[in-house]
Amino acid sequence: MWQAYSLTSLTAGAFETVVDKAGIVHDNVIDSYVASFYRLALFGLMTSLLGITGLLGELTIFLHWSTFALGIMAAFSTVMFTYLLRTVELTVIGAAAYLTPLLFLLIDTSILKLSFTSIQLFGIVLLVLGGLAFSLDGKTHHFKKYLSGRVWGIFFFIYIFYSGVEAYTYRYLHTTYDLSPVSFYATYICFGALLLFGVLVFKGRTHLLISRPALRYIPYAAAGKAFDSVNSTLYITAISMATVSQVSAFNALMPLVLVAVAWVVQGVFGVRLKEHLDYRRLSWKIGAAMILVIGGFLVV
Numbered sequence: 279m280w281q282a283y284s285l286t287s288l289t290a291g292a293f294e295t296v297v298d299k300a301g302i303v304h305d306n307v308i309d310s311y312v313a314s315f316y317r318l319a320l321f322g323l324m325t326s327l328l329g330i331t332g333l334l335g336e337l338t339i340f341l342h343w344s345t346f347a348l349g350i351m352a353a354f355s356t357v358m359f360t361y362l363l364r365t366v367e368l369t370v371i372g373a374a375a376y377l378t379p380l381l382f383l384l385i386d387t388s389i390l391k392l393s394f395t396s397i398q399l400f401g402i403v404l405l406v407l408g409g410l411a412f413s414l415d416g417k418t419h420h421f422k423k424y425l426s427g428r429v430w431g432i433f434f435f436i437y438i439f440y441s442g443v444e445a446y447t448y449r450y451l452h453t454t455y456d457l458s459p460v461s462f463y464a465t466y467i468c469f470g471a472l473l474l475f476g477v478l479v480f481k482g483r484t485h486l487l488i489s490r491p492a493l494r495y496i497p498y499a500a501a502g503k504a505f506d507s508v509n510s511t512l513y514i515t516a517i518s519m520a521t522v523s524q525v526s527a528f529n530a531l532m533p534l535v536l537v538a539v540a541w542v543v544q545g546v547f548g549v550r551l552k553e554h555l556d557y558r559r560l561s562w563k564i565g566a567a568m569i570l571v572i573g574g575f576l577v578v
Contacts, residue, residue: 280519285531287512292535294505295368296543299551301498302363308491310364311478314356316492316499319471324500324507325463334511335458340465342455344447349469355440356474358432366429367553369537369563401576404569408533411566417558445517445525452518459511459518534567 302313329337362371451457478484486492516525541560544551555563 280516280525283512283516283519284525287509287516288532288535290505290512291509291532292539294502294509295371295536296539296551297498297502297505298359299363299368299553300543300549301495301502302360303550303552304498305491305494306364308495309483309486309489310357310360311474311481311483312486312489312492313495313499314353314360315471315474315478315487316496317360317503318352318356318467318474320496320499320503321506321510322464322467322471324503325460325467325511328507328511329458329460329464334460334515336461337458337464338461340451340455340457340461342451344451345462345466346469348444348447348466349473351440351443352467352470353473353477355436356470358436362429362432362436366425368551369533369540369553370425397576401573404573404576408566408569408573411562411569414562417554417556417562445514448514449517459514462514463507463510531571533570534564537563537567 298317302308326337328334448457448459448462451462475484478487513525537560540551540553541555543549544553545555
């Protein structure tokens with residue numbers, strides 16, 4: 279059952295990333311903090327609307343010190359993700375998902391006192407090789423220039439630290455308080471959005487919320503966060519049914535799904551994503567994604 283939740287989650291996540299990227303590329307002059315605020319606020323709104331349906335549990339406001347801490351991290355993470363959308367190809371962003379199974383496997387095995395099998399070690403090697411392949415340009419085979427220390431630091435914060443804290447916090451709150459996914463997200467995401475609004479007030483940029491670029495960006499943000507609400511709540515639901523390392527390893531499928539979605543959206547429908555999808559680069563990305571998929575499943 280958790281596999282169905284996880285597969286639907288990562289598919290929605292792929293569409294979310296593509297729509298988020300399209301919104302930034304469509305109007306790159308939008309202020310980064312304004313774009314970040316709208317995405318986070320609309321994520322909270324869409325998740326709340328999903329909660330009203332009752333499909334994924336009862337919607338309640340849950341106040342706990344961990345939700346405030348996660349709100350702070352969500353605000354930072356959203357601003358960092360805006361930077362990635364401006365500078366990094368979205369298929370490379372998706373490939374960063376290969377980082378999480380490595381950390382979560384270590385955490386789960388240390389808690390359960392399990393040892394690595396030879397198959398798991400081979401899976402780890404494949405994850406590293408697949409991630410390395412995505413770091414190279416498929417045409418020149420040189421490292422992509424935008425993969426700076428700052429970008430790798432953002433990858434680490436979003437896909438390892440923040441993702442790990444979020445996942446293990448939810449497992450604790452779900453086990454202890456029977457907290458639903460929608461209540462979990464609606465509470466801490468809305469707090470993060472309020473923090474970003476405070477940043478806009480402090481910087482004197484609230485007038486940019488109704489600027490022409492912002493108004494053009496809102497439909498993209500709304501569509502992206504509709505996908506995100508489905509992605510995130512189903513991901514968290516899967517985590518309540520299986521180990522974090524199992525779910526995160528399953529999400530190693532993300533790069534492959536993202537390459538397919540990006541090719542259809544940009545190549546077939548002509549939506550500008552600034553994605554390099556010529557034959558040689560597309561073939562390279564598909565090959566690298568397949569290595570990540572195999573490695574992700576072998577580590578669990």
